[in-house]
Amino acid sequence: MASQQNKFVYTTERAASEGVTDHKKLPKLIETARNLAMAPIKAGAVGLASSGRVYLGANVDFEGLSIHAEQFIIANLALNSEPELTHLVVSDDGTVFRGPCDRCSLFLQEIDNAAQIEVLIKNVNEEDGSFKSLESHMPDKFGPDSILPAEVSLLMPRDNRLALFNHDSSRRICSNQKRCSHLKCMALKVALKAANKSYAPHTECPSGVALICEGDVYEGWCIETVACNLSLGPVQAALVDFLARGKGKGFDKITGAVLVEKKGAKVSQEDISTMLLKKIAAPNCDFSVFHCYELPKENTWDIM
Numbered sequence: 197m198a199s200q201q202n203k204f205v206y207t208t209e210r211a212a213s214e215g216v217t218d219h220k221k222l223p224k225l226i227e228t229a230r231n232l233a234m235a236p237i238k239a240g241a242v243g244l245a246s247s248g249r250v251y252l253g254a255n256v257d258f259e260g261l262s263i264h265a266e267q268f269i270i271a272n273l274a275l276n277s278e279p280e281l282t283h284l285v286v287s288d289d290g291t292v293f294r295g296p297c298d299r300c301s302l303f304l305q306e307i308d309n310a311a312q313i314e315v316l317i318k319n320v321n322e323e324d325g326s327f328k329s330l331e332s333h334m335p336d337k338f339g340p341d342s343i344l345p346a347e348v349s350l351l352m353p354r355d356n357r358l359a360l361f362n363h364d365s366s367r368r369i370c371s372n373q374k375r376c377s378h379l380k381c382m383a384l385k386v387a388l389k390a391a392n393k394s395y396a397p398h399t400e401c402p403s404g405v406a407l408i409c410e411g412d413v414y415e416g417w418c419i420e421t422v423a424c425n426l427s428l429g430p431v432q433a434a435l436v437d438f439l440a441r442g443k444g445k446g447f448d449k450i451t452g453a454v455l456v457e458k459k460g461a462k463v464s465q466e467d468i469s470t471m472l473l474k475k476i477a478a479p480n481c482d483f484s485v486f487h488c489y490e491l492p493k494e495n496t497w498d499i500m
């Protein structure tokens with residue numbers, strides 16, 4: 197996951213060299229974030245994680261399936277195994293800073309410490325503005341905590357204990373996946389790993405995707421919110437990884453994709469993934485779907 201030129205993730209060293217180690221300095225990067233937007237509304241977001249790394253997010257429109265700047269950051273935090281977001285600044289014009297919209301608030305609420313995340317509020321006439329906890333934005337009942345057990349939270353490490361059906365994977369790729377060097381076999385492993393990290397506590401339909409582009413593989417997994425129709429699909433999340441690590445390559449350079457999801461999932465990602473890839477990936481993009489099942493709890497042996 198390491199890369200020198202990740203426009204969306206600033207290491208602690210880079211954050212220090214940009215003078216943004218203190219949360220009050222996060223607005224310094226808002227124009228950089230806004231310039232990464234690929235949508236009619238050039239909104240950007242800058243987040244400080246507990247590790248000291250700084251994450252940028254931007255509005256991106258994937259052919260109608262848009263992702264907001266804050267959602268971008270959340271997906272990127274998850275992709276980078278970042279445990280906690282502490283501060284967030286969001287702006288769509290670079291001068292006014294606001295709290296997250298309803299849709300992004302839903303995503304933020306899936307994070308363990310959501311209520312304590314400090315968000316910058318600054319109107320056009322203010323010099324600096326001030327940080328206020330997300331909780332103070334929402335005086336009403338906060339979070340999905342009444343539905344989910346305490347140990348379930350978006351940025352916590354997770355293993356969904358999913359394994360592929362052997363007959364399925366070997367028939368459709370190659371018979372020696374453990375030792376082969378096929379890019380597609382590697383993508384299948386990545387997609388399964390991604391599905392195992394997927395955050396799907398509301399539907400219990402985890403899924404993972406791997407995208408293949410010029411010899412590299414990008415990963416993403418479904419990230420749910422209480423409002424399931426506003427969840428982030430695995431292809432969208434993988435496109436966040438692609439934008440962050442893909443060195444500016446266009447979506448039309450994506451030539452392969454693998455989706456792993458549960459057999460008979462009541463919320464399947466297959467149709468929407470097919471539709472999205474048809475719109476943005478290379479015309480001959482090779483898209484495969486593999487089905488997995490959940491291992492019984494007592495099994496701890498190798499799942500691939």
Ligand SMILES: [Zn+2]
Pocket residue numbers: 264265266296297298299300301
């Ligand atoms: Zn939003």
Ligand SMILES: [Zn+2]
Pocket residue numbers: 369370371372373376377378381
């Ligand atoms: Zn192979």
